[in-house]
Amino acid sequence: MAVLRRLLRVPPLQAWASASEGSLATSCLADRCLWDRVHAQQRPSNVPTFDWFFGYEEVQGFLLPLLQESRFACLPRVLDVGCGTSGLCVGLYTQSPHPVDVLGVDFSPVAVAHMNSLLEGGQGQMPLSPGHPKSHLCFRQANALNLVRVAPSGSFQLLLDKGTWDAVARGGPPGAHQMLLECLRVLSPQGTLVQFSDEDPDVRLPYLEQTCQGRTVTVQQLGPFGGITYFAYLVKDIH
Numbered sequence: 583m584a585v586l587r588r589l590l591r592v593p594p595l596q597a598w599a600s601a602s603e604g605s606l607a608t609s610c611l612a613d614r615c616l617w618d619r620v621h622a623q624q625r626p627s628n629v630p631t632f633d634w635f636f637g638y639e640e641v642q643g644f645l646l647p648l649l650q651e652s653r654f655a656c657l658p659r660v661l662d663v664g665c666g667t668s669g670l671c672v673g674l675y676t677q678s679p680h681p682v683d684v685l686g687v688d689f690s691p692v693a694v695a696h697m698n699s700l701l702e703g704g705q706g707q708m709p710l711s712p713g714h715p716k717s718h719l720c721f722r723q724a725n726a727l728n729l730v731r732v733a734p735s736g737s738f739q740l741l742l743d744k745g746t747w748d749a750v751a752r753g754g755p756p757g758a759h760q761m762l763l764e765c766l767r768v769l770s771p772q773g774t775l776v777q778f779s780d781e782d783p784d785v786r787l788p789y790l791e792q793t794c795q796g797r798t799v800t801v802q803q804l805g806p807f808g809g810i811t812y813f814a815y816l817v818k819d820i821h
């Protein structure tokens with residue numbers, strides 16, 4: 583349960599998260615019903631999002647250079663796979679000075695409904711407004727193991743996965759492998775897949791290098807945030 587405990591050590595919402603720890607500790611993190619229950623938990627009224635590991639602020643300096651206009655011929659499309667109720671998509675949409683088209687997907691309808699309501703100005707909040715007039719944001723329900731319905735092949739320039747592969751991997755290697763292949767399928771040729779995780783490079787790098795043959799795999803250390811060091815695993819085309 584070391585990974586789970588680290589997942590849950592996310593101040594300042596620790597109290598909210600630990601309320602679900604009992605069920606999480608005995609459940610499979612790849613199970614949708616479990617996540618529906620987690621995402622339905624009450625949040626403190628002034629905090630509409632909940633982030634695993636860390637939030638947008640901690641990684642905006644890492645993410646924004648990946649989105650710079652000069653890198654892409656078209657409006658860059660970003661997919662946050664297993665977005666949950668994280669503030670990552672919201673941060674990119676409301677704060678990126680570069681135009682960006684953001685899609686957050688999660689297999690939990692509870693998480694997706696929450697994020698759509700936040701976007702549209704529910705929960706007593708103002709509707710979200712873009713940091714750049716051309717930016718766009720939406721949330722859809724989808725399974726990370728099969729994104730065909732929401733993501734044609736090669737359609738995203740940046741694919742973000744913060745803690746989702748880690749969760750899917752708890753359901754066993756076949757699902758984890760399928761999810762990674764699906765992420766690679768939807769990535770554009772110039773695109774970058776970023777897996778944010780607390781898993782040690784000794785474990786994650788050999789797996790990614792073996793599965794993502796023909797691409798470059800690098801790792802960048804992040805943090806420590808709340809006393810914990812995280813990693814960004816980047817997968818991109820060799821050219």
Ligand SMILES: C[S@@+](CC[C@H](N)C(=O)[O-])C[C@H]1O[C@@H](n2cnc3c(N)ncnc32)[C@H](O)[C@@H]1O
Nearest residue numbers: 617633634664665666668688689725726744745
């Ligand atoms: C550890 S949480 C991370 C949530 C969010 N990325 C964040 O950083 O706060 C894992 C997320 O993956 C979602 N998830 C798990 N398995 C999934 C699957 N097969 N397809 C889509 N989403 C999935 C869960 O609903 C949950 O929101």
